[in-house]
Amino acid sequence: MPGLELAAISLGAAVARAACGVWLGDHRMAAEGGASVIDQAAERLTSARERRRFHRIWEEAAELVAERLLALRELRDLPPNEQEAAILAVRETFEKAALTEEDLFKQDLDAGYLDRYLRAQDPGRPVRAGLAEGAVRLYDLVLRECAAYAIEAAHALPGAGLAGMAELLRRDRQILDEIGAVLERLPERRGPHDFERDYCQLVANRLDQVEFFGVTLSESSRRYPLSVAYLSLTARAARAPDDLLAADQVERVLARSDRLFIRGQAGTGKTTLLHWIAVHSARDSFPDRLAAWNGTVPFFLPLRRYVSSELPGPEAFLQEVGRHIALEMAPGWVHRQLRTGRAIVLLDGVDELAETRRDEVKRWLTDLIAAFPRARYVVTSRPAATPEDWLAAAGFLAAELEPMTPTQVRAFTHRWHEAIRSGCTTEPERAEVVEQEEGLLNALDHHRHLRQLAGYPLLCALLCALHRDRRGQLPGNRMELYEIALHMLLERRDRERRVETQPVVGRTEQMLLLSDLAYWLIRNGWSDAARADAIDRLAAKLRAMPQVKAEPAQVYRVLLERTGLLREQVEGRVDFVHRSFEEYLAAKQAVDEGDFGVLQAHAHESQWHEVVVMAAGHASAAGREALLGGLLARGRDRQTPRAHRDLLSLVALACLETSPERSPELEQNIRDATAKLVPPQGEAAARALGRAGPFAIDLLMASVPNNEYAEVLTIEAVRESGDPAALPLLARFGPDTRHSVVDALVRAWPHFDPQEYAARVLADSPLHAGELTVNDARLLPALRWLRRLTHLTVATASPDGVAFVRDLPALRALEVAAAPGPLDLAPLAGLADLTTLVVAGDVTNVRVLTELPLRELAIGAPGFYRLGGAELAALQMLTLYHVASVQPLGAAVLPALTRLDLHLADGWSEEALPVPARLDRLALHFATPPNLRALRAVTGPVLALHHHGRGPLDLSELAGRENVRVHLYRRSAEVLGEATLGAGSLVRSAWEDGVTSR
Numbered sequence: 001m002p003g004l005e006l007a008a009i010s011l012g013a014a015v016a017r018a019a020c021g022v023w024l025g026d027h028r029m030a031a032e033g034g035a036s037v038i039d040q041a042a043e044r045l046t047s048a049r050e051r052r053r054f055h056r057i058w059e060e061a062a063e064l065v066a067e068r069l070l071a072l073r074e075l076r077d078l079p080p081n082e083q084e085a086a087i088l089a090v091r092e093t094f095e096k097a098a099l100t101e102e103d104l105f106k107q108d109l110d111a112g113y114l115d116r117y118l119r120a121q122d123p124g125r126p127v128r129a130g131l132a133e134g135a136v137r138l139y140d141l142v143l144r145e146c147a148a149y150a151i152e153a154a155h156a157l158p159g160a161g162l163a164g165m166a167e168l169l170r171r172d173r174q175i176l177d178e179i180g181a182v183l184e185r186l187p188e189r190r191g192p193h194d195f196e197r198d199y200c201q202l203v204a205n206r207l208d209q210v211e212f213f214g215v216t217l218s219e220s221s222r223r224y225p226l227s228v229a230y231l232s233l234t235a236r237a238a239r240a241p242d243d244l245l246a247a248d249q250v251e252r253v254l255a256r257s258d259r260l261f262i263r264g265q266a267g268t269g270k271t272t273l274l275h276w277i278a279v280h281s282a283r284d285s286f287p288d289r290l291a292a293w294n295g296t297v298p299f300f301l302p303l304r305r306y307v308s309s310e311l312p313g314p315e316a317f318l319q320e321v322g323r324h325i326a327l328e329m330a331p332g333w334v335h336r337q338l339r340t341g342r343a344i345v346l347l348d349g350v351d352e353l354a355e356t357r358r359d360e361v362k363r364w365l366t367d368l369i370a371a372f373p374r375a376r377y378v379v380t381s382r383p384a385a386t387p388e389d390w391l392a393a394a395g396f397l398a399a400e401l402e403p404m405t406p407t408q409v410r411a412f413t414h415r416w417h418e419a420i421r422s423g424c425t426t427e428p429e430r431a432e433v434v435e436q437e438e439g440l441l442n443a444l445d446h447h448r449h450l451r452q453l454a455g456y457p458l459l460c461a462l463l464c465a466l467h468r469d470r471r472g473q474l475p476g477n478r479m480e481l482y483e484i485a486l487h488m489l490l491e492r493r494d495r496e497r498r499v500e501t502q503p504v505v506g507r508t509e510q511m512l513l514l515s516d517l518a519y520w521l522i523r524n525g526w527s528d529a530a531r532a533d534a535i536d537r538l539a540a541k542l543r544a545m546p547q548v549k550a551e552p553a554q555v556y557r558v559l560l561e562r563t564g565l566l567r568e569q570v571e572g573r574v575d576f577v578h579r580s581f582e583e584y585l586a587a588k589q590a591v592d593e594g595d596f597g598v599l600q601a602h603a604h605e606s607q608w609h610e611v612v613v614m615a616a617g618h619a620s621a622a623g624r625e626a627l628l629g630g631l632l633a634r635g636r637d638r639q640t641p642r643a644h645r646d647l648l649s650l651v652a653l654a655c656l657e658t659s660p661e662r663s664p665e666l667e668q669n670i671r672d673a674t675a676k677l678v679p680p681q682g683e684a685a686a687r688a689l690g691r692a693g694p695f696a697i698d699l700l701m702a703s704v705p706n707n708e709y710a711e712v713l714t715i716e717a718v719r720e721s722g723d724p725a726a727l728p729l730l731a732r733f734g735p736d737t738r739h740s741v742v743d744a745l746v747r748a749w750p751h752f753d754p755q756e757y758a759a760r761v762l763a764d765s766p767l768h769a770g771e772l773t774v775n776d777a778r779l780l781p782a783l784r785w786l787r788r789l790t791h792l793t794v795a796t797a798s799p800d801g802v803a804f805v806r807d808l809p810a811l812r813a814l815e816v817a818a819a820p821g822p823l824d825l826a827p828l829a830g831l832a833d834l835t836t837l838v839v840a841g842d843v844t845n846v847r848v849l850t851e852l853p854l855r856e857l858a859i860g861a862p863g864f865y866r867l868g869g870a871e872l873a874a875l876q877m878l879t880l881y882h883v884a885s886v887q888p889l890g891a892a893v894l895p896a897l898t899r900l901d902l903h904l905a906d907g908w909s910e911e912a913l914p915v916p917a918r919l920d921r922l923a924l925h926f927a928t929p930p931n932l933r934a935l936r937a938v939t940g941p942v943l944a945l946h947h948h949g950r951g952p953l954d955l956s957e958l959a960g961r962e963n964v965r966v967h968l969y970r971r972s973a974e975v976l977g978e979a980t981l982g983a984g985s986l987v988r989s990a991w992e993d994g995v996t997s998r
Helices: 002-024 027-031 034-042 048-070 073-077 080-096 111-121 133-156 161-170 172-185 195-207 250-256 270-283 288-293 333-340 355-371 406-421 427-446 448-454 457-469 478-496 507-523 531-542 552-562 579-592 596-602 606-618 621-636 642-655 664-673 683-692 695-701 708-719 724-731 739-751 754-762 777-785 803-807 846-851 861-865
Strands: 234-237 247-249 259-263 297-302 343-348 376-381 397-401 566-570 573-576 771-774 791-794 813-816 836-839 856-860 877-883 899-904 921-926 942-947 964-968 986-989 995-997
Touching: 002 034, 002 048, 002 080, 002 133, 034 048, 048 133, 073 133, 080 111, 080 133, 111 133, 111 195, 133 195, 195 270, 195 297, 234 250, 247 250, 250 259, 250 288, 250 397, 259 270, 270 288, 270 297, 270 343, 270 376, 297 333, 333 343, 343 355, 355 376, 406 427, 406 448, 406 457, 406 724, 427 448, 427 457, 427 695, 427 724, 448 457, 448 478, 448 579, 448 695, 457 478, 478 507, 478 579, 478 606, 507 531, 507 552, 507 573, 507 579, 507 606, 531 552, 531 573, 552 566, 573 579, 579 596, 579 606, 596 606, 596 621, 606 621, 606 642, 606 695, 621 642, 621 664, 642 664, 642 683, 642 695, 683 695, 683 708, 695 708, 695 724, 708 724, 708 739, 724 754, 739 754, 739 777, 754 777, 771 777, 777 803, 856 861, 861 877
Parallel strands: 259 376, 259 397, 297 343, 343 376, 771 791, 791 813, 813 836, 836 856, 856 877, 877 899, 899 921, 921 942, 942 964, 964 986
Antiparallel strands: 234 247, 234 397, 566 573, 986 995
C-alpha cells in the first residue's frame, strides 16, 4: 500500500500541475512542460515566503486528488503491482503533455477533450508501460478521472493572473476546501468511457453562471455564478390544478407537470430558470420538492442558434454545451435518454425565431413528444410571440413568470451581491460589496423609479451592476438610467446575444415610434389600445420615416416581440410592460411637440404626474423654466380648485429631481410653495399628499418631520395608498415610543401586506409598553415579527383560534374576546411566560392551564369545571363567566387566590357561597340580583356587587356588612337598603360621577 500511496500522490502532483496550467492560461509557460509550470508561476511572486506557500497549496491539492484516487473501487480488482503500474503510467502521460493548444484554455473545456489531448500527446503509453489487460482498463479509467479532476480544480480557482495568485495565497484554505468539495461532488464514474458523467460535468460548469448582455460593465459584474445568485421566482399557472396557488413558486409549478410552457416578459428570468434546471439536473441536486427530477439528463437548446438553420435532431442536442464532447457520444445515447424518460429538454426562446418559423417549432416539438413521450419538456417564450394555449394540445401546463415582489427584490439584490462577494479577493473588497448592497437597498427604499424597474430580474441585475461599477452610485439623474436601460433593451442585448430581427428597425426609429405610441396612450387617458388602432398609429408615424421599408404590421410585431416594452396581455390589445418607460417616452414626445400647455393642464392628474416630472428632464433650460413656472402659476390661481393647487406645487417640487439646470429664483419659489406640504403641517396637507399618489412617497422620504404631529400626518398621508414602497418610510417611525405615533402605525397596518408590514415597520416597535389590540384576523399570523409584543388582546374571531401564539414565546398576557366556537387552548402549551389569560367563550383542552405560570385567569365556568381538581399553584386572580352554580368553585386547587370575580347567570339562587380562606376581594356581576343571603357568611373580603340590570337591588340582606362596594350600570336601577350597610361601603353609578359612601 505505501507504494500505491506514493504513486497516487505523484499522479496527484501531475494533475495539480495540469490544473495550474489550465488555470493560468499561459500558452508559453505551459509549453515548457507541465512539470515546471508551478515553479514558473511561483517565480512571479515577490517573496520567498509567498513562493513556499504557493508550492504548499499545490502539494495539498495533489493530496486531495490522491485521496480521491485511492477511493476508486476499481483498484480492488487488481493486484497491487498492476494498480501501481497503471497509476504511474497515467502520471507519465500527464507529465509528457505540453498544454499548448488554444482550446485547452477555453471556458467550456470538458474532461473528454482534455483526455483525448493527453492521449494524443503520449500515444501508446499502456503498451510502453507493459500494462496487462486489467491494468489498461484501469489506466483508461484513471486518466479520464484525472482529466475531470484537473478541470474541476481549475474551475474552483479564482481568476488567473497575478490577482488570482494573490487571492489564492490569501484564501488558500477556503479554496482548497472548495476544490475538495467539487471533487467530492463528482458522481462515481461507471467506467473509463462514462460519457454521461463527462457531459453532466460540462453542463454544470458551462451553465452555472449568469452573463449580462447589453451594457458596458466590468467582467465581475457582467458574469457571476448562477448557483449563488439564483432566486426562486413566482409563476401564475393557467387553469392551475387544485394543489397550486394562483401564483406560486415556480418550483412548485415545475413539480406539477412533466411538460411546462413558461411564458414571461423580457427580463423575467426565463433563460436563467432553464439554466438552473440544467445545472441541478446535471448535479443530481434538485431540492426535495423536485426530487423526482433527480437522475435526469438535461439538454439545453436555445432556439436563437437555429435562426438560419434546421431545428436539431436528438443526435445534435449537444451542440450548445461544447463542440468537442459529442465526438465521444455512443450512437443513440441521446435517443436512449429521451426514450427512457431521463431526458429534460429545455427549449429556450420560441420568440427568438421569426414568426414564420414558429409553427415549424411547434410541429418539430410535437413530433419529438410523439416519439419520446416519457421525457420532460420545458419551453419558454415571450407572451407576445405565442398564446397561452399554444402547446395545450400537447399536454403542456402553461404558466407565466410574475414580476418580483418588493420582498423578492430585496432577496434578489442580496443574492446578486453574495455572488459578487464569492469572487472577491480580499476582506476589504468583500466589505465594500456589503456596503454597496446596503447602499442600493437604501436607494430602492427612497426612489420609486428604481423600485418600478427592479421588479424584473434583468433590470434589477442592471441596477446592481451599474451601482457596483460606479462604486456605489447609480446615475444621479433617473433620465440617464432610463437611457441606459432602453439602449440595452432596444439594441445591445439582442445584438450581443446574436438574435437576428427581421425586419431591421434601428434603435432611433424604435425610440421615435414608441415615444409617439406612449404619448398617444397617455394623452387619451388609455391604459391600452386595440392592436389595429396601434398599427394605424404606427403607420401614420412611418409615413415620415422612409428609411423603414417594412409594413406597419411587421414593425408592430418587432416592437411587440423584441423590445421588451410592449405586450398583449389581453388578446388584440397592446400596452406597455413598464409604466416607467411609458412615462419616460411619452414625456420625450410631449417635449418634442412643445406641448408644455398640455402638460401644465394635466399635471394635477395622477396618470400625468411622472410624465410631467420626466418632461422637466427632457426639456431645454428655457422649456423647463416655462413648464415649472406654469405649474406654480396654476397653483397660485384662485380659479384652480383648492384640491389641485397643492398637488401642482408638489409636482413642481418633484420636477427638481430630474431638472439638471434651473434658475435659483425658480427653485426658491418652488421651495416656498411647498414648505408646509412636505413634511405635512396640517390635515389638509396630509390629504393633498395622499391624493398625490405614489410619487409623494419619494418626497416624504426626502423630508424629516419636525414634531410628533407631523410624524402622525406623514403616516396618515401614505396609509391609504397601501403601496409597499411606503414601508421604508413608515419603518423610520417604528421604534418611536410616543402613543400617537404608535397608534398611527398600528392603524396603517391593515392597509399593507400584514407580514411585510410587521417585519419591516413594527418589528422593533415598543407598542404601548408591549401591549397591542388586534381587530383584524388577517394580522394574527404576522404577530410573530413583533419582537416586543408581550400583552395581546384579540378582538376579532379567528378561524384558526389561537394557533398563532406558537410563534409568540415571549407572550405574558393574552385576551381573546371573540371566537366562532369553543377555543382550543392546546397551542398555549409552551408559553413559559404567560401569566394572564382572558377567554370569554367556551374552551377545550383546558388542562393545559396547569402547565402555565398563570397568576390571572378569566374563563367560562363550564370550561373551568373541567379542570377536575387540578392545582393552579400561582393563580392569584380568577374570573369566571356564566356561573350558574357553586360547583365550578371547587374544580381546582387554588392556594394563592386572593381575588375572585363571578359573572352570575340569570336565576342564580345558591344559599351559600364557599370562597377560599385567603380571599381579600370577591366581586359578583349580575343583571338579575341574586339571593344575597348567600353572602352573609362571606365576612372577610371586600364585597363588590356589579349590577348591570335595570331592576331594583335590595341590600337589606347585607345589613351591617362592612366594605360593600355597589356599582350600577343602568340609570333606571334603584338601590334599596343602602343605609343599612356597614362602614367602608359605597354605591357608585357608572353613568355619573356621584358616589354615596358610608
